[in-house]
Amino acid sequence: MNVLDLQHLKKHYATHKAVDDISFSIPKGSIFGLLGPNGAGKTTLLRMITGIFYPDAGEIFFDGKRFDPTQDIQSIGYMPEERGLYKKMKVGEQVLYLAQLKGLSKKDALDKIDYWFNKFEITSWSNKKIEELSKGMQQKVQFISTIMHHPKLLILDEPFSGLDPINSQLIQDEIFEMAKNGTTIIFSTHRMEQVEEICDHIVLVNKGRKILDGPVKQIKQDFKQHLFRIGLETQPNPAQMATHHFTIIQNHDKAYTVKLNEFSQTNDILSHFIHHGIQVNFFKEILPTINEVFISQVKMTDMAN
Amino acid sequence: MNKIWIIIKREYLTRVKKKSFIVTTLLLPLLFVAMLVVPVLIMSGGDSEKVAVVDESQFFEGKLADEGETHYKFVQANIDTLKNTYTKLGYTGVLHIPKMDINRPPSIIYYSKGQMNIILKSNMEKKVEAAIEDKRMELAGIDKAKLEGIRVNVDIVNLAGKEEKKGSAGLAYGIGYGAGFLIYIILLVFGTVVMRGVMEEKMNRIAEVMISSVKPFQLMMGKIIGIAFVGLTQFLIWIVLIVGLYTLLIMLFGPEATDAAMKSNAMANSGNNAAAEEAVKQMMGVMEGVNWTFIIFCFLFYFLGGYLFYAALFAAVGSLVNEDPNDAQSLTFPVTIPVIFSIFIMIASVRNPNSSLAVWGSMIPFSSPIVMMARIPYGVPGTVPYWQLGLSMALLIAGFIGTTWVAAKIYRTGILLYGKKVTLKEVAKWVVRKN
Numbered sequence: 001m002n003v004l005d006l007q008h009l010k011k012h013y014a015t016h017k018a019v020d021d022i023s024f025s026i027p028k029g030s031i032f033g034l035l036g037p038n039g040a041g042k043t044t045l046l047r048m049i050t051g052i053f054y055p056d057a058g059e060i061f062f063d064g065k066r067f068d069p070t071q072d073i074q075s076i077g078y079m080p081e082e083r084g085l086y087k088k089m090k091v092g093e094q095v096l097y098l099a100q101l102k103g104l105s106k107k108d109a110l111d112k113i114d115y116w117f118n119k120f121e122i123t124s125w126s127n128k129k130i131e132e133l134s135k136g137m138q139q140k141v142q143f144i145s146t147i148m149h150h151p152k153l154l155i156l157d158e159p160f161s162g163l164d165p166i167n168s169q170l171i172q173d174e175i176f177e178m179a180k181n182g183t184t185i186i187f188s189t190h191r192m193e194q195v196e197e198i199c200d201h202i203v204l205v206n207k208g209r210k211i212l213d214g215p216v217k218q219i220k221q222d223f224k225q226h227l228f229r230i231g232l233e234t235q236p237n238p239a240q241m242a243t244h245h246f247t248i249i250q251n252h253d254k255a256y257t258v259k260l261n262e263f264s265q266t267n268d269i270l271s272h273f274i275h276h277g278i279q280v281n282f283f284k285e286i287l288p289t290i291n292e293v294f295i296s297q298v299k300m301t302d303m304a305n
Numbered sequence: 306m307n308k309i310w311i312i313i314k315r316e317y318l319t320r321v322k323k324k325s326f327i328v329t330t331l332l333l334p335l336l337f338v339a340m341l342v343v344p345v346l347i348m349s350g351g352d353s354e355k356v357a358v359v360d361e362s363q364f365f366e367g368k369l370a371d372e373g374e375t376h377y378k379f380v381q382a383n384i385d386t387l388k389n390t391y392t393k394l395g396y397t398g399v400l401h402i403p404k405m406d407i408n409r410p411p412s413i414i415y416y417s418k419g420q421m422n423i424i425l426k427s428n429m430e431k432k433v434e435a436a437i438e439d440k441r442m443e444l445a446g447i448d449k450a451k452l453e454g455i456r457v458n459v460d461i462v463n464l465a466g467k468e469e470k471k472g473s474a475g476l477a478y479g480i481g482y483g484a485g486f487l488i489y490i491i492l493l494v495f496g497t498v499v500m501r502g503v504m505e506e507k508m509n510r511i512a513e514v515m516i517s518s519v520k521p522f523q524l525m526m527g528k529i530i531g532i533a534f535v536g537l538t539q540f541l542i543w544i545v546l547i548v549g550l551y552t553l554l555i556m557l558f559g560p561e562a563t564d565a566a567m568k569s570n571a572m573a574n575s576g577n578n579a580a581a582e583e584a585v586k587q588m589m590g591v592m593e594g595v596n597w598t599f600i601i602f603c604f605l606f607y608f609l610g611g612y613l614f615y616a617a618l619f620a621a622v623g624s625l626v627n628e629d630p631n632d633a634q635s636l637t638f639p640v641t642i643p644v645i646f647s648i649f650i651m652i653a654s655v656r657n658p659n660s661s662l663a664v665w666g667s668m669i670p671f672s673s674p675i676v677m678m679a680r681i682p683y684g685v686p687g688t689v690p691y692w693q694l695g696l697s698m699a700l701l702i703a704g705f706i707g708t709t710w711v712a713a714k715i716y717r718t719g720i721l722l723y724g725k726k727v728t729l730k731e732v733a734k735w736v737v738r739k740n
Binding site: 014047050051052070073076078079080082083084085086087088089097098100101102142145 | 308311312315319505506509510511512513514515516517518519520721723734
């Protein structure tokens, strides 16, 4: 079951195509990474999903039905990259206001405020003005106001920027918990190490087009370079390293990075050393990081243009 | 609809709860009433004036009658010594009238501790003048009683329209000018408040958070309507406070004091007691002749219509401004220019409410809120026929629907546009493009 289905979405501005025929689906309960370099069209895409922009062409299906912005934005929580709060408003009032605009009754909203403020330990800030808070604190308030109405789809654009490690962890834990409880999360960021840590699906866009999408594990498999890291007990002499099964990419002391040649199997590497009587201490496949996939793919599409 | 209401409530409450709002709302009426009352209190302040008169020609004795709290006492003394001792003798001042030739009155000097008040001055002058005039008439052989019999006081009464309503060009001028000017100030002040509010949302980067919950149009209208209520609240409080304070004063000091206040204002213009009294009487009469309900209704209509017409445009401008506050100035220019033009048209129209400039100015919605208010006090349907009023109102309603429509298109794009300076050409494109 997909929470969101995008079909051939297009959005053109006067000078360029911000989103040019993008389709993908987001399974319910997944943490979905939307990646792309600056100016790739991520924000435009997110704005269409949140009903801020209408697509020029294409269809959006939300929770199985055609997306109806006026109704469905009640079930979406969006924390844009350009975020902010009313500086002169008190924290409690501010969160209440945003919750009411998401369709919560005043009583419901106040109950939820109680719950979340307790959970995030910010009850004592309730009567402070936003401008009196530090940036990290404001970020916390912003996050709470985004999830107050318990959205089916939560969209977070760079949610960790400006947060210290402790608060980052707090929010990250909350994201996992919400996903476990069935909330689907779209997570847009440049920080690739976070993507690997958090996301189970990703889509990569560049210049308004989708370059690839799929589960993170699958993508790593698809883009693996057949590289292996092997640690040996003794330094082999060059003759012992000559083989048609692999090529040495790099070596440092007794550790080697090798690339498996075509038509050879992983075990061929191991049996090669065993055959030469060299003790293998460790052997590990090197999978590409999402960062490497990202860079290589973006470069490739840039070159193609 | 519900969401707009929530937005209106926030926009209204955050502004009404501000200290600056409370202070200006409460202080202004106090200031207004104080301006009216303080001079009266000063004049009728019970401080009796005891004036020592040194009349070297012995001519004025018995001719300077006591008036109110002012008492004249003729003394035989050397002016140079009295000048220094009068306070000790219990006088508030010394009036020194040197020896004089009836045909060539000398300069008369009043010695006092502080500045002499203007009423005392004019009273004294009048008394001295009258005494000299009487003497001159006597010398010229003119009978005073006969002269009084010859004098007339002509008052032209203006009956306007078919019902021959008693009108006053002066009062119409005053009301028209005042109302037009007030609307001018309202448009600029509250327009700027709307613009600042939009700019705040854009700069705080809350705009995008907001419009992922509500439509841009709802956000814009919520703000405009909320601020309109702020303006109305302020007016209501002002009117209640001014009327309330005024009634309170009448109860405290009696109607004479308030009459005296008006008289003193009129006196400052005419410088003549009898004329002032006449003017006050006339003014009261004419004030009763004015259809206040109708004028207030029109005022509220043009206040709201004009506000809605311009507030949307100010909101659009606010949405275009980037970090640079100088942007705001150059972008507001196209919106403020018609308002400023309107005030010039209004000033011309209030003098000549039937000129074609006035008629056109009161039809076109860019200027009608200001200009029409200058014409209405001259009489409907006398000066402003019903069809003109109706057309002007209809055009204003159509106008603000139009500006709101245009502004909404600019606003929804502008509010999300950062770091880019927008040209008017681009803005025009946003307006014409579909969706």
